[in-house]
Amino acid sequence: MNFWLPHLVPGARHRLSSSDEISQFLGLVSPFALQARQRWQRKGKVMKRRRKILAILMTALGMAVMAAPSAAATAPSGDTAWVLRTQYLKSNPQGGERACTKFRRISLDSGNYNWGLRIGGRQWVTRVIFLGAGWYQWRSCLIPQKNDYIHISSLGPEDPGRKAATTDRTAVVNPSGTYTWGSFLTPRS
Incomplete structure (x- = not known):
């Protein structure tokens, strides 16, 4: 002025x-x-x-x-592999868009594995699976349904001669909040 x-x-x-x-x-x-x-x-x-x-x-x-994965997300043994995502989850969802972790490319030895899912501090072995040695594309997704989530994990072998595998379960989140969720693979002894 x-x-x-x-x-x-x-x-x-x-x-x-x-x-x-x-x-x-x-x-x-x-x-x-x-x-x-x-x-x-x-x-x-x-x-x-x-x-x-x-x-x-x-x-x-x-x-x-x-x-960063919380202390509860650290593997019980050094051989456990994780694919995780942290985000806000609503208690009693009424549907919506699915959320997925990023794909993880992982090399696995031939053998039996405990394959499981986790949300927050809760985790479940949902499948024991034999996997051949090789590279896999791995990820987990949460699909909100009415009042719960469908939690799906998929392993896609890069070898075209093998079939992809999935494991899933329903999960309830209570209360609403920020959770670390995903999937884990642990070799069986």
């Missing part, structure tokens, strides 16, 4: 570019008060910037904690 004040000083034109300069020119504010006010405004901007940075960092930290 610019003001031309030619009538204040005869024969001179003064260009004032801010309300602070106008106030100082008119004698309404002393130069010391003006400097103090400008310092206070700069400090306020710095504090606002610091609060924004802190909010961003706290959000990123919270997302990292939610995305």
